[in-house]
Amino acid sequence: MAILELQHLKKYYATHKAVDDISFSIPEGSIFGLLGPNGAGKTTLLRMITGIIYPDSGDILFEGKKFNPLDDIAKIGYMPEERGLYKKMKIGEQALYLAQLKGMSRRDAMKKIKEWFLKFEMESWWNKKVSDLSKGMGQKLQFVTTVLHDPKLLILDEPFSGLDPVNSNLIKDEIFKLAQKGTTIIFSTHRMEQVEEICNNIVLVNNGKKILDGTVKQIKDDFKEHIFKIGFDQLPESFSSSAFDIVDSKENSFNVKIKDGNKPANVLQEMLNHKAEIISFNEVLPSLNDIFIRVASRKN
């Protein structure tokens, strides 16, 4: 079932079409990647999903019903790309305030805050002010305040920007844990290599339009070019074959493209006939980055 469904969303500003007729749906419990370069319309989309702004036209269905920002935002956690906290407010009070704004009772909020502060080793921060924190610490706090109210839908806009590898992994682990518990996660980023390993489903947007969506595996399958990388102990002399073309050759490897009607086994067969000493044989799948560049240039 889809937790969120966008139908023909449009949001036009005076000078440009920020979101131009975008539809997709997000399966419940998935980790969903919203990908696209800067200025593609990701933030505008997220702001509509979080009820911050309203679409000019189109519908948003949340849990199968028309999205009602007043009630439904309590079930959503949103961490914007530009992190924001009150600099002069004490950290504990701030977390409590943000949790209560999401509709939590004071007591529940306190309990949750203590849990998360303990988990992230932030217990001693309670009376500190945000202005006393380092950037990484601020990021952790921001993440905690976003998930305190156990949102069903967690929206993270560039969650790893500015984080060191240790904290990056800490937050990545928490994202996986939340996903296991059934939280749906929308992950918005322009750094596509970051999401290949994390996301099940993605949608690619560019210039306010959707250019691609589906599961990562499906998309990679669709865009694969039947290229294999063959590693050798010693590089054989180049030769031509009826089964493949060599598209690239490196110090110890060839990249070959299999000709229509042939199978990987035919390639190996020919190699062996030439007495080549093969030590590895892998399919080269395109990265999401490559796919994006290909699709974007095709559309233009």
Add this chain to the structure above:
Amino acid sequence: MNKIWLVIKREYLTRVRNRTFILSTILLPLFFIGFIFASAYFSISSQEKQKIAVDDSNGIFKNSFQSTDLITYEYPSDVNADNFKEKGYSAFLKIPQNYNAGGDSISLISTKQLGMDAEEKIKDQIDDAIRNQAFLKNNIDKKILDSINKINEENSYQFRTVVKQGNKTSESNSGLSYGIGYGSGILIYMTLFIYGAAVMRGVMEEKMNRIAEVIISSVRPFQLMIGKILGIAAVGITQLLIWIVLIIALSSVTTSIFTANALHHAQAMNTTIGAAGNSSAAMNFLNAKSTFLSANWALIIPCFLFYFLAGYLFYASLFAAVGSVVNEDPQEAQSLMLPITMPIILSFVIMTTAVGKPDAPISVWASIIPFSSPIVMMARIPSGNVPAWQIIVSMLSLVAGFMVTTMLAAKIYRTGILLYGKKVTFREMGKWLFRKA
């Protein structure tokens, strides 16, 4: 509603707990009271005694100058401008032969300033002497002159003004209503700026810190804006109430000490000769106190609170709208604030007229139109002759006014708060007013 309440609570608590707030709230009334009483006290009790040597070559002033216990006049022959200090005089008054008709000037020579009060008194003596001299020269009998001079004494009669409307009469005091009107006008003028600017800075802070986007993914922009405005209003009312309580408490304590002191002083003086000046100072003080209490406070205080609050609400949302469109550049805020500050300053200018002429057409109109009514109406109300219908119309239109400004400001606010790095023109803001969310 619950969320607005949370926002109000945060805005209120973070401000009220702030050290600057606590200091300014407590120190200002102390300073205010201290200032008033210090100046009153010094003007009465700490006057120095002066002994003045008069060199009167004409001999016409000899019998006219009246010594009081503060200023005594003597006419020694061996004292001049160089040695008066050694002879024990605080000043030397030289009256030359040709003092009148544009001749030589009368000079008062002293080693240090005698003070305005003493100088005035000496000048009064000279004026009186010259006038008496002129009367006598024109053959007016000395007895008649003395009796005329007696009439001129202070306190020979009392003057009161009464306002009569239908069969209702009330004692009025133009000076007092002028003072109260002016004071409340200035106070509202200042609070509009102080708390309005606080709203604007609060909005700017939320926008700069980028917390705005986090918050409005939990509450509607309108809830955030109105919560901030009401929270700061509560801060303003708290501050005002603390001031009122502190000023009343401090002034009643100080007054009782001061009055007892002054009366004591006056009684002591009465046993000596010529204490009229001082005892009347104490009496004046007591009179002022009863005059002060004669004002229609039962009308003035509720009206003041209403105009204070409603005027703030009228302008606060506009300040919030400006705060929401400003980027890092404070100068931008200055120019965007102009359409808000202009009507406030204009109201202040009208107010200065309205305290003197509460029934002039401009005063009446300005006290009804919402832009200026908070400041101007408070200048008129103490005069006691503002018809009830004008107050009611003024209040209703102010309430309607702040609803309209809040609605319009909210439209600018919700767009501005999310817009970064772009300079917004008034034209664009105009467009936002007519756009759906």
